[in-house]
Amino acid sequence: MPRMTQQKPLQPAPSGFATLVPNHTVTPSAMRAIPIFPAASAASRRLEFRQSPPLSLYVHIPWCLQKCPYCDFNSHQAEATIPERQYVAALIADLQTALPLIWGRPVRTVFFGGGTPSLLSPAAVDELIAAFRALAMLAPEAEITLEANPGAIEAGKFAAFRAAGVNRLSLGIQSFNDHHLKALGRIHDSGEARRAAQLAGEHFAHFNIDLMYGLPDQTLAEAQDDVTTALAFAPPHLSCYQLTLEPNTRFAAFPPALPEADLCADMQEAIEARLAADGYGNYEISAFARPGNQCRHNLNYWQFGDYLGIGAGAHSKLTLHDRVLRQMRWKHPKAYLDQALAGNPLQEEQHVEAADLPGEFLMNALRLADGFAPSLFEQRTGRPLATIFAQLKSAAAEGLLDIGPERIVPTLRGRRFLNVLLERFLVAGDDAGKTV
Ligand code: SF4
Numbered sequence: 536m537p538r539m540t541q542q543k544p545l546q547p548a549p550s551g552f553a554t555l556v557p558n559h560t561v562t563p564s565a566m567r568a569i570p571i572f573p574a575a576s577a578a579s580r581r582l583e584f585r586q587s588p589p590l591s592l593y594v595h596i597p598w599c600l601q602k603c604p605y606c607d608f609n610s611h612q613a614e615a616t617i618p619e620r621q622y623v624a625a626l627i628a629d630l631q632t633a634l635p636l637i638w639g640r641p642v643r644t645v646f647f648g649g650g651t652p653s654l655l656s657p658a659a660v661d662e663l664i665a666a667f668r669a670l671a672m673l674a675p676e677a678e679i680t681l682e683a684n685p686g687a688i689e690a691g692k693f694a695a696f697r698a699a700g701v702n703r704l705s706l707g708i709q710s711f712n713d714h715h716l717k718a719l720g721r722i723h724d725s726g727e728a729r730r731a732a733q734l735a736g737e738h739f740a741h742f743n744i745d746l747m748y749g750l751p752d753q754t755l756a757e758a759q760d761d762v763t764t765a766l767a768f769a770p771p772h773l774s775c776y777q778l779t780l781e782p783n784t785r786f787a788a789f790p791p792a793l794p795e796a797d798l799c800a801d802m803q804e805a806i807e808a809r810l811a812a813d814g815y816g817n818y819e820i821s822a823f824a825r826p827g828n829q830c831r832h833n834l835n836y837w838q839f840g841d842y843l844g845i846g847a848g849a850h851s852k853l854t855l856h857d858r859v860l861r862q863m864r865w866k867h868p869k870a871y872l873d874q875a876l877a878g879n880p881l882q883e884e885q886h887v888e889a890a891d892l893p894g895e896f897l898m899n900a901l902r903l904a905d906g907f908a909p910s911l912f913e914q915r916t917g918r919p920l921a922t923i924f925a926q927l928k929s930a931a932a933e934g935l936l937d938i939g940p941e942r943i944v945p946t947l948r949g950r951r952f953l954n955v956l957l958e959r960f961l962v963a964g965d966d967a968g969k970t971v
Contacts, residue, residue, distance in 0.1 A: 595846030
């Protein structure tokens with residue numbers, strides 16, 4: 536991370552961007568966070584962003600009651616209790632240091648992710664949302680999602696989270712089959728999963744159920760049963776992922792017997808067909824929603840919008856007037872607590888090379904069933920579409936993309952083989968910095 540030194544004030548940025556002028560009404564710790572960058576490389580300085588993308592706030596809670604053997608998220612097994620008071624204070628201090636970078640920008644969505652955010656007390660969630668309202672420009676109609684683990688909830692908590700301002704719940708159910716839940720090392724059983732889904736429907740108009748398929752020894756019928764059970768609770772949104780073996784997980788070290796690729800493909804097609812028949816739109820690779828219930832937070836990621844991530848290991852992507860900034864908070868909860876409370880939450884920071892922006896944009900936008908508008912590409916990358924037109928045409932020639940005057944859309948084949956579609960847009964190794 537660059538050494539932060541006091542220098543002469545930066546020129547005010549074009550309107551619509553945080554005016555990075557020190558000595559403004561910001562706290563000393565926020566002053567330290569005002570980035571005074573060494574001259575960015577010529578390549579990135581050629582970028583010019585005329586408007587800032589929508590802004591989201593991601594809040595990471597890095598603790599779980601038990602570590603699942605397939606999980607590579609930044610989550611740590613909690614001791615008896617989590618240091619809630621300290622962590623809430625650290626999150627608020629973290630947000631304060633970031634304010635100059637998001638000054639004057641409305642926050643459209645908030646997402647409490649983890650780990651297991653439902654380990655937090657409703658009082659802590661209430662305090663955090665109040666702090667977001669007081670410190671940042673939380674939009675009145677903001678979507679505020681909290682991830683919950685069916686094994687870590689008491690009945691009353693959902694009502695209290697709702698009262699604290701959470702208006703969307705995301706339930707990590709994964710399966711309603713006890714045999715598979717045990718194989719996944721989940722702390723909840725099928726009874727708790729059903730009860731959580733029931734409660735979610737009672738307290739939240741907007742809720743999501745996460746399901747996984749391609750589980751150890753799972754059959755096609757069992758995967759379909761999980762979807763049928765989930766639909767009985769009429770969730771407005773479902774996320775259906777295939778279990779993958781991630782590096783540095785217990786499953787990677789001791790791989791369980793997973794269904795063959797063809798069987799997993801059959802499961803995916805069966806799930807898509809069933810949900811389409813029930814009126815769910817498959818708007819992203821693994822996301823399904825009834826009309827009007829798409830997840831706005833994730834949509835903002837997929838449309839290459841901006842997000843500020845606070846909490847241990849949280850990532851941020853922020854567009855300034857002449858560059859795109861990526862940050863990571865201190866990853867280990869202990870380091871994060873110490874550093875964030877000392878006004879120094881950043882473990883890593885860098886600006887994205889102009890040459891990398893098209894690939895980063897497409898890795899997100901081509902996950903969407905309706906792809907993207909050419910104008911959005913230019914707005915969010917600061918690059919003309921012409922820089923990737925040759926690759927777009929070759930992808931269209933291979934039947935992976937449809938290029939229309941209004942939208943550039945992945946075909947079903949392009950969605951099934953997204954890696955193949957994307958590889959032509961990604962700048963490899965020593966080509967970095969060369970324009971695509
Ligand atoms: S509950 Fe979720 S975040 Fe926690 S270990 Fe399991 S998969 Fe990972």
